[in-house]
Amino acid sequence: MSTIKVKFWGVRGSIPTPGYSTLKYGGNTPCVEVRFQDGPFFILDAGTGIRELGKELMQLGKPVSAYIFISHFHWDHIQGLPFFRPAHNPKNTFTIIGSDDTTLNLDQIISFQMDSTYFPIAIQDMKAKINFRSVKEEIFSIEKVHIETIYLNHPGYALGFKMTFKNKSIVYISDNEPFYFLNQPENTDSATLPLGDLEDIFDNFVENKDQRIVEFCRGVDLLIHDTQFFIEEYQKRVSWGHSPFNFTVDLALRSEVKQLILFHHDPDHDDDAVDKIEQMSWELIQKSGKPISCRAAQEGMVVEI
């Protein structure tokens, strides 16, 4: 077995997009399974893709113990959780990991989405043992996996995760936007990103805030990053919290990652549009001469490192 095995169950941003025009890449919202050789089992985000993962786990029929990392709490990252069947089985244990926000703790945020107004089963009624672990920007370990977290440029408290295991490393940044536009005079209308308290956090960091993310990703084997827009689309959607492909590629080049996966496809992009983003990203990498492989994430795709 590879050291780290990554399987994509949901790769679409914002809202599920079923239908003929998205058959190739898939319409489920973010969920990524990460298996470490003889190590723990992680699930990154609980978008609608987690439902299919749950079905596979049920078929395997073994007790499941997993850590579910939630990057942030926008619908596309949590809406599959109530339909994750292993969470209804008393033999299973899950630890949900994510950030508190200014007014609510992690467990409250997750519980509220299953309030009886929205869903008939409360989280307390799920039969599996469910633990919560609030994290901020920090470094910690789960079994032998070394984990680092970083706050991103996305409305709310969105975290990126870096996982290192036996000298292999991956970074998962599902929703993120470049900071550099903030400094450009033609974008003064967008100069007030809805960062809330995070603005104070970021102000304490280095001047070039994108550089923090570059350092975070430095040299990793696999970078999974938001690639929602074409450049022209992004220019009309500054401050939405998502990246144009040229920024994502630039980040991969500056960080000198080994492999880049384009993630969080725009719900208005059909398969042809995602193909085009993949092609244009690939051309930018070719032009740089750096040996980075690059693919658009696809439901069911497996990457082993």
Ligand SMILES: [Zn+2]
């Ligand atoms: Zn999202």
